[in-house]
Amino acid sequence: MDVLHPDCAGLDVHKKVVVACVLHVEAGGSMRKEIRSFGTFQPQLERLRDWLLEEGCTLAAMEATGVYWKPVYNVLEEHLACIVVNAEHIKAVPGRKTDVKDSEWIAQLAQHGLVRASFIPERPQRELREMTRLRTALVQDRVRAVNRLQKTLEAANIKLAAVLSDVTGVSGQRLLEALLAGVEEPEELVGLTHGSLKAKHEALKLALIGRLSERLRFVVGQELQQIHNLDEQIEACDAAVAEETRPFEQQIQRLDEIPGIARRNAENILSEIGTDLSRWPTAAHFASWSGTCPSNKASGGKRKRASVRKGNPWLKGYVTETAWAISHTKKSYLGERYRSLAVRKGRKRALVAVAHEVLTIIYYMLTRNTHYQDLGVRYLEERNRRELQRQALRQLRRLGYEVQLQPAAA
Secondary structure (H helix, E strand, O other): OOOOOOEEEEEEEOOOEEEEEEEEEOOOOOEEEEEEEEEOOHHHHHHHHHHHHHOOOOEEEEEOOOOOHHHHHHHHOOOOEEEEEOHHHHOOOOOOOOHHHHHHHHHHHHHOOOOOEOOOOOHHHHHHHHHHHHHHHHHHHHHHHHHHHHHHHHHOOOOHHHOOOOOOOHHHHHHHHHHHOOOOOHHHHHOOOOHHHHHHHHHHHHHOOOOOOHHHHHHHHHHHHHHHHHHHHHHHHHHHHHHHOHHHHHHHHHHHOOOOOOHHHHHHHHHHHOOOOOOOOOHHHHHHHHOOOEOOOEEOOEEOOOOEOOOOHHHHHHHHHHHHHHOOOOOOHHHHHHHHHHHHHOHHHHHHHHHHHHHHHHHHHHHHOOOOOOOOOOHHHHHHHHHHHHHHHHHHHHOOOOOOOOOOOO
16 A cells, blocks of 8 residues: 555553554655653643654544543644544454554554544634533533422422423522522412413412422522522623624524524534535535434345434534424424424434434535525425426326326416
8 A cells, every 4th residue: 555644653542641653664665663652741742742743753643532632632733734533443453452552553544544534623613612512511401400490399299390381480480489488378479470470370379389398498499509500600601602703693693594593503503513614525525424314334235224323413412403493393494394204204313304404504505605595385395296297297108198287277
């Protein structure tokens, strides 16, 4: 095989140690290798960087080992070409598993150009990702905290969730704070709710009759405080992300035009993919990278059912959440697309298919700098009607007839 990188390095990265193997192709085709181990603290990684530069290394390849590759990549990226490789793509030969052998194997694959680099965005986008992912984790934590609060209220025979759509809304929080303060009279509690809940006063009186002991009052107080703390953290993240994404306001507004994508989800998606999608040659490559299309699985001339391939889990989660919101829309092409697929394929497959279509739309909107244009709720019906016409005409021509269609009178 041809040597594409005569001076390259393979790095086997662990939590506390990095094993580096540098391969040199000498004059005459002979091979020389140097192997060293380094720690993972910042000064030790800087010594690794200096050693690679002294060896004349032009390329460093490493496995995507958890999050341990990130400190190494941060130190090396500004001084030499670095590629991060999916560990599934470079499994070593069985029976020869050591850190030194792994680093040699990575270096050999990189030397001949047999590794495929993962998409690693620029440092500002990576840091923006950390902010949006933190916000997503906080939102998920808040959902879990609200569920725990509802379970505690059920244990106290307080059926607040059966009457209020949001236990932690304005009225719900007023009721809970009054209960924690020792107010037990249903009439007094109901008077604290918002005026729009007047029709539910009688049901609220029944729901608030429970047994909130001192122990459970303490638990409810702690859970309510945790929800308040999470709300403050989410608001702080919203403000910080809005400030960081200000240069991309136009792209965010464009994504917000797609049904099911609100501003927060647009910020999340943009932090994962960036604004330059030219690294993906087509929309199909882009959707494949995200993991919203099925894998290829064919054997013996037959194509077998295969699950969706692995991809960016955060982006997949964001677009699947968008697809779920789209499934509840009534006057959009994507909503009709979901319902037509759900009947034939099931709801889960329909969600993935709609998520795939959303990513295709995003790709063309960002690459062509265009606005979203909905095809309308009748698009699928008209397309199916035209296809049925073509099928009927083909069948009649096979039977030897020449047919000219004439629309019937209304």
